[in-house]
Amino acid sequence: MPLTPVLTTRWGADRSWRLATYERLEGYSALRTALSMTPDELVGLVKDSGLRGRGGAGFPTGMKWSFIPQPKPGETPTGPAAMPKYLVVNADEGEPGTCKDLPLMMADPHSLVEGVIISAYAIRSSFAVIYVRGEAVHAHRRLMSAVEEAYAAGYLGRDVLGSGYDLELVVHAGAGAYICGEETALLDSLEGYRGQPRLKPPFPAVAGLYGAPTVINNVETLASVPFVVRGGADWFKEFGPEKSPGPKIYSLSGRVVRPGQYEAPMGTTMRELLAMAGGVRPGHQLKFWTPGGSSTPYFTPEHLDVPLDFDSVAAAGSMLGTTALMVFDETDSIVEATLRFTEFYAHESCGKCTPCREGTYWLVQILERIAHGRGTAQDLDVLVDTCDNILGRSFCALGDGATSCITSSLKYFKDDYVALLPPEEQARLGRSLRIEPVKVAS
Structure with a gap:
């Protein structure tokens, strides 16, 4: 099918970040449709659409919403079902090379705001937070301006569009820690604590922000929701494969x-x-x-x-x-690139888990030796062993991510590492490290 802009359809419009432009281009029409539906109908619609989280994990969005404990009709709610529900937006985009959420918030912040309102209504939440990366000053200002416009127009606050639904939306700037992109570390940061991942279970859907049931979604995920509501589940599934549509x-x-x-x-x-x-x-x-x-x-x-x-x-x-x-x-060194990435993860490790805190430090030392021609034949084995001792042994995925570039670079480009070793170390290795052509999984 021809490429038709959906998420970026307004990016090229004049003053695309203003409410007037957004309303002129069908903005907030999905919200009116959503408010005419029940929250359960909205959750079902998003489930049927197959929308999966755009923050990295790819978890089905509607299913995540359905995990929130809700009061049962005719029963007095107890436990988590009786607690307030919260929606938290993860806008702490800090992964090296990642640049999709910030441009979206700069060019079309109201698409995120509308997605937040619809999603909060679906999970019966009256309080939502957008957690923005601290260095993203311009995106933070754009979002603040968009939220102010939405309040003034009646899309936020008490009695949204005369529906009887109330929603307070806060834009919160973090302090620039990569670890706060991990959802539970983000919650700790929001609560005023040092950003460190929590042990799960309990999961945020049961005990999240302030110990209450919480949904945490990525910016692009929520910006997709108004299009799902407006176009329908079948239309959304026309984009892409059956199990990963949109x-x-x-x-x-x-x-x-x-x-x-x-x-x-x-x-x-x-x-x-x-x-x-x-x-x-x-x-x-x-x-x-x-x-x-x-x-x-x-x-x-x-x-x-x-x-x-x-x-x-x-x-x-x-x-x-x-x-x-x-x-x-071909002019780029796989070892230098991997070293740069590993330095980032060693710097951004929160230090809570010993394998990640100590392992990333030693990975940097070994990669530096190899990159500067001082490595040994044993260093290659130690790299693999250290990655094995980090993988799966930390509270969050930062440690796992730090090993990915190293293990995959050794898998595909081990000869590049060997070429940087001193001649005597290369001779010690012999030809046993020559790798076969890479096979692609079918």
């Missing part, structure tokens, strides 16, 4: 002719996206790329035709993540 914003950066955000249906391939972006810079060839940011295993030119949806990317050995497609050519 439009998606892909962020291309690095060695491409036209880096930027490209909207396309889920399941679009990297080959197709590169064609939209003008290809790899002239005179050079693609060497490796990330399908979902620095925390996802690398892909190579062998993977150009893998459909970029949650299930297909996982089957090929990586993760779709935040669709941060960083492109590297």
